[in-house]
Amino acid sequence: MTDHTFYMDLALQNAKAMKGQTDPNPLVGSVIVNDNQIVGIGTHLKAGEPHAEIHAIRMAGEKAKGGTIYVTLEPCSHHGRTGPCAVAIKEAGIKKVVIATLDPNPVVSGNGVKILEEAGIEVTIGVREEEARKMNEVFNKFIVEKKPFITLKAGTTLDGKIATHTLDSKWITTAASRQDVHQLRNENMAILVGVNTVIEDDPELTARIPNGRNPIRIILDSSLRIPLDSKVVTDKLADTWIFTSQKADGEKEKALLSQGVKIYRTNGSSRVDVKEVVATLGEQLISSVLIEGGGSVHASFLENHLIDKAVLYFAPKLIGGKNAPTFLEGTGFAKMADAVELTDTDIIKIGQDFKFIGYPRYEKGDM
Amino acid sequence: MTDHTFYMDLALQNAKAMKGQTDPNPLVGSVIVNDNQIVGIGTHLKAGEPHAEIHAIRMAGEKAKGGTIYVTLEPCSHHGRTGPCAVAIKEAGIKKVVIATLDPNPVVSGNGVKILEEAGIEVTIGVREEEARKMNEVFNKFIVEKKPFITLKAGTTLDGKIATHTLDSKWITTAASRQDVHQLRNENMAILVGVNTVIEDDPELTARIPNGRNPIRIILDSSLRIPLDSKVVTDKLADTWIFTSQKADGEKEKALLSQGVKIYRTNGSSRVDVKEVVATLGEQLISSVLIEGGGSVHASFLENHLIDKAVLYFAPKLIGGKNAPTFLEGTGFAKMADAVELTDTDIIKIGQDFKFIGYPRYEKGDM
Amino acid sequence: MTDHTFYMDLALQNAKAMKGQTDPNPLVGSVIVNDNQIVGIGTHLKAGEPHAEIHAIRMAGEKAKGGTIYVTLEPCSHHGRTGPCAVAIKEAGIKKVVIATLDPNPVVSGNGVKILEEAGIEVTIGVREEEARKMNEVFNKFIVEKKPFITLKAGTTLDGKIATHTLDSKWITTAASRQDVHQLRNENMAILVGVNTVIEDDPELTARIPNGRNPIRIILDSSLRIPLDSKVVTDKLADTWIFTSQKADGEKEKALLSQGVKIYRTNGSSRVDVKEVVATLGEQLISSVLIEGGGSVHASFLENHLIDKAVLYFAPKLIGGKNAPTFLEGTGFAKMADAVELTDTDIIKIGQDFKFIGYPRYEKGDM
């Protein structure tokens, strides 16, 4: 297997290992081969730093000349502190480029290939394409739509409840699941909850893993009801952004601002429009958001077709209660035929719990 | 492996193949071995017919003499049209008995072994015990408690809903799951629903599989609101029993009786007590019941610790709705710490759906 | 799966459990179903005893009438102490017969089906056919060719040696492999070795497993060189048959006969023709033979295309030696292209050793 897939797999492995540290940039890996020997490997480490191809070319040095470069994403044609990678490849004297996926951004897709081909470089596209595409599901959405990839997360009983009818919710899932959630948080740039969740649970919303990066904490709070002594306001463990409406009290806003909280006053007279929230987050270069409740916040996002992925932790428990809240409330769809179906589903056991993953499919009849 | 486990496994295989046709009797298999050769196999086929040991002894004929009999359940000491099997074993001249599990009924457990040992027959107990015990989970409860083994079944969205807020419920799960439900129905002696399910869905509640046995249909209906033209009243595909309260209208009762429906008027002045229902079913020798909704019926049974097993079919869908019914309503438990945990859980994919199986554990701290 | 395959699988399971006790008859299982309930199960236990169908019909009693019988082999049309099973099925009032495989014997194949169809019984053929055919690989050969199914067994080093150049051979394989060989012996009616193996190793050639049946011991000995005090002559643990040639000494023959050994004097003036041996064994109703060495005996059988199956135990050892004997000697084939290929191969780990199974394919270009 010392062929295209062997080298591309190596590039993919290096790319994936950087998960969580390249936002809002994509994961990218690269390998340079010359005379049947690997002469350089590279990976994109962090936004603002050299692209994968540049690292690989630097490691290869003179040996890049005449070689073949493998890269999991189409070399860029314009951006990056280190200039267009397509040009760097050309200047390094590389004779052949093997690409997993074209740039998902329609504005620039194909431009890198064009530069390469005009320079007489042989280009092959599509090696390990599916794997490379899935690896950057977050980036692929963000770069095209300028909006974050949104993951709904819930820890629920088997009957869909996230609390009892008395609103007791500690604990539904086991420690193993909660640890997994911290990993999820680490992989997202922001975490979003409704203000009720803050009022009821006073959570930290941080990624408590050995080397976790804490996401920005985003609170939807149309009336600025958030307690001034809540942890997300006071603990300084991560940035906190509050999206509120026109009706919010100015004094409370000042108090929060003085705590270092960022306030976004949206256009709604008395409610916060989640579409506006999402658009604003995109403008702020937030490429990924994890939504953690409660049920009416989830419903707002789902009904607006804003959920890209669902991660559900089912505890093997039954709690019951007509009035116990489920993780998906709001009005709901009227017809079962209108339910949002999830595809690419998977379920795995985590400790005593079951973790479900799926991708909502909004366009019916599209498949 | 031509030893105890080999022969007991053969007895277990034959026993299990009779699933669904021996109620209210247990599944039992038997093998007789003489001079290292199998000389007879037997299995219990149907209540009222010979026990497994008798079939095996008949097949073995003269060769039973001096042999070893393997049987998945302790030979009986008294009941059965063909007399006590322990005596039949003795009279057949069998010299050794290998048993998987003792009789679960404390009143008679050990009596069969006593007869055998007093006859000088060598007895070994416990070969494949766990497997034999699980095979008869229904019978083991029924014979000890004289109450049916109750399985809760629900087809639900991921968010626990069994209908939309407009009560539309067709269809949640896929055809594959619904086919599996028909198999479940075939394995239970009775199927129980609340009258609202009949009013809303007018279901047949039959086992639509090639050679399915239709369970008795049991309806909880405190006011006899059931429509006289509902399928369970008119289609005659299986018996229908209605449990009602003292307040039920006499005329409606007569009309139902004239359709061949059986009416149980329970002690409640205006409600049907599920404990009384279960006790009555036990008296009627109903050893297994499948409960199929709706959510408040499920809740009544769960809150009374009457559910022995849960089988949940999760469709990979999200429907939402604060008022959309979940499969477990009622009041619910007040504290998350009081939730009923399920053990021995398993989850498998059926078509696009996920089938979950678990066993409620009511005694906290018991494990 | 409560359909044809469910019932046929049950019949197959019961048939297979009798492996080793039905020779020279095939393994056969049967299940009778009526009104969606199993009403009888049967299996052939031993040659000379009732066929599987008869046991199932007896267990079903009156309930056979109108039912469907599943049987892994075409019901017989003539033989058996209990008369033709096809007739017994007709007389039991069975309405449908589902068969896995037709009778492999071309002389009678289809006759059973003919009787059934002429009686207006619906017949289905081919359910689980491949599995049923493989289960009776021994019988299928024997009944057609009237010659035993022959399995070559060898325990060898990785370099094919069965002894060192000094002829030391204890032990090559581990205890686990040797235990497995005892199981193999139990499954064969006879075990065959050359006289050199007796002279060098003085083996017992018995099946040392808890309830093992000892195969008949067959020795190829053209000059009757076998020591009178060898175990196979003196221990009486199983019958011993010696195939010798015309040149064998009469006095030695008498001495052996007086020990109870059976002597077959074949036509060869000074050598024993293995084809004649095989034909004679077939006449003696020996349906299966395990050949255990040495290398020249193996070669004689292989070169005459008489090996039906090979079971090789490879010890992870290297012994070396140009003159150390391999398990396949003789002249050998002249061209590598003429090597006998084995198909349906499998290899599994047994303790430290590897057990290889394969089926020689003699007709080149046949596949």
Add this chain to the structure above:
Amino acid sequence: MTDHTFYMDLALQNAKAMKGQTDPNPLVGSVIVNDNQIVGIGTHLKAGEPHAEIHAIRMAGEKAKGGTIYVTLEPCSHHGRTGPCAVAIKEAGIKKVVIATLDPNPVVSGNGVKILEEAGIEVTIGVREEEARKMNEVFNKFIVEKKPFITLKAGTTLDGKIATHTLDSKWITTAASRQDVHQLRNENMAILVGVNTVIEDDPELTARIPNGRNPIRIILDSSLRIPLDSKVVTDKLADTWIFTSQKADGEKEKALLSQGVKIYRTNGSSRVDVKEVVATLGEQLISSVLIEGGGSVHASFLENHLIDKAVLYFAPKLIGGKNAPTFLEGTGFAKMADAVELTDTDIIKIGQDFKFIGYPRYEKGDM
């Protein structure tokens, strides 16, 4: 798993991808982490080029300072064109070093750690040690013993034959196995055969894979019987070295030298001592040798305990023949108890063939 094993696994993946291109140097990978982010990756690409740590430090740049470096092998204390890596780590300001395995060379083992610890750097040893050790089985032997790691390769029938009694040998194994052999050749620095193999088969002994590196071809030929027109002499596809004895003809030697063949005249008057060959190869920095026959060459190496690994391709064929050569000839061991056992055995199916891998264990009772 974003911890020690996560980072070391990434280093191991990059190290392994260089298999076949670092000889005689070991495979080594490295990762630098700072503030929970990967800031550099490196791998050793080729002997004479920078070590893995240097590449990683270069990629990390300023970010190495205060970080943790993961490296699959103890950083060197003295050798390498880029100076001691332990010193480079110190100078980069790295605060912590995590090592999979210490240097196997007893002369320098621990020296790198000593430098690091004296510089006040925290050192952790043993993360993924077993995996890192196995990855460099060739190097670990070579660096300690200054002798190549020797792999015996044979393609054989099930009965151990590598040719028929007429010496026909084409083809034993299938194309899939032969392709696998080319991969093996690519991974070894040299391939060794006896002159008879050259005379009989006139092989190329090259690695015919897309980007294969041809190993040096080594021929054992005590009398210089090698034909002057054999491919290994004339095709120039790779270097050819012949080991001969004192008795070899001087004229033939000159003819070979004029063809560019290298001649090693060993001390034996008429035979080539394999121990001397191995010592010489070690001096020539040949770290790995694949021996490909014939059977007497294999035997010489095995009897001298020089085989480190055996890779056997078994074709599912039987050829037979007392005089057909096996892949292990010579005298062989006299007692079965003296057979060389192989440990860490594995067997996998390759096309129709079975590939066996094992490691000879010469010191009995050592485990």
